Amino acid sequence: MLAVFTTWYDRLPMGAPTSPVVANFYCIELDRKLTLTVRDNRFVYSRYADDLTFLSDIAFTNDSIVRITDIIHDAGFTINSKKFRINSYNSRQMVTGLVGNKQPNVKRSYIRTLRAMLNDIEKNGLESAAKKHFRYYANESINPMLVNEFRRRLLGKIQFVGFVKNKSNPVYKKLINRYRKIFAIANA
Template identity: 30%
Template sequence: MSFDRKLFIEECKNQEKSEQYIVNTLKYADNLVNRGFPVLFSLKHMAYELGINYEDLKTIEDHRENYYKHFHIKKKKGGLRHLSVPFTNLKLIQSWIYHNILLHHHPTSSAYGYIKNRSIKENADQHVAKRFILNVDLLKFFETITEHKVFKLFVEIGYTKTLSWSLSKLVTVPIKEDYYLQLSHIEQKLFNKTFEQEYGVLPQGAPTSPSISNLVLRNLDGKMVELAELKGSTYTRYADDITFSGNDIKNIPTKTEIMRVVMSENLLINWNKWTLRKKGMRQKVTGLNTTHGLSVPKSYRKDVKRHIHFCLKYWPESHQKKIGVDKQFYRYWLLGRIHYIRFISPEIGNKMLKDFNNIQWPL
């Protein structure tokens, strides 16, 4: 979408708008255009650009909690992950916001999650062969990014405060009571105000949430980079996984130093996942070994090889029956693991793929 200055000025004059109004409005529009963002004056204007009825858009904003499907899935390492997936009409709105606004605002170079051409591989590669690696996990990552932080992001982009509030509400949702009640006692205390005041937080399941999380954490990344430079270490962040690395223990920031930065951004640390790996230990970043180059953990590779071996030796049906998995699901589950290994270690992965293709799969 483009902004036609000439047409806008003509329309303002036809409506007998003052010269000051025209100057101020053009200044607002030019700021957005020059930074690559679409010109939006109001929620009604946004509805027009979306091609939907303004009243419908306003209803979704005012009753956002009714436009999500909420459910839980099991985490790999135990516990439940709460997902809030927007209904189709809200998802289309969020997708428009993502493609037209968020994609034009860039995260920091130290962020690697949810970004095109960046992955866990590039993230871990920054820490290869380092003697000391500190892994820090942010607690309840999306839940700590409230509508107030998102509002500030849209204001920073250049939109009016009124429109920024509307945008922030369209991409956040209040915490559900059943989810709040299953939190630990300590977590309930931490999120009590957010829950009681029905403040919106980033929903896990919305197309806008990953990008917004990176943009909201630009300040955190900037402060962490300054801290890393001061200590002589390397800093990266993959979603909620923070990593510092260096060749001397003095390069690694202290708990107090990191906590001070995290708290300044109103974020929380998951102390149960605070891990300092020293020289002599197997170094790992975002699930990848970094001690001598990048590699998938040996246990992971051995498990995949074991599955391939038994499928070749006893046929897939017999092996699947023994381990009790769905036939069709299992085939693609195994193939996905092989492609993951290929992504990190092509030579090893290609050998596995060749063996996989020799398996006699049922039709």
């Protein structure tokens, strides 16, 4: 019955609001087995939709990799070899767009881009910065709705930094305070 309400032409649609719930339901046994296996091997396991992540301070052995892949295959999943990788614990570990070595973090380039967007607004004005952001408006005046969309995107990106790093983080505080100053907002 669940399949009737959550599929479209016998397929689970990408991005549907029901997709995470269905994925979690389908992965209950997989998550349980992997959690038990990694606990025995001093690994940490997490899953975001269909992205599985295993972290450890010690090297992964061939035996542990085989055991993990067997559990995944036994649950009816296949591993995309193009996305499968093993990183040492001291290398940059990117997972779903976040750096995750010791704790979740955003890439420095993400912060630099936000600073550049704020600088552009301060130097050239909101409309000019929005034009650069959307890139396809050369000489014509930009739609006010796109200017507002640019402003909302910028705030959303800054709030994402606060979510990942924490709202008390100095990097987040500087970004949000600059945003508030530019737009003369007490609480963004």
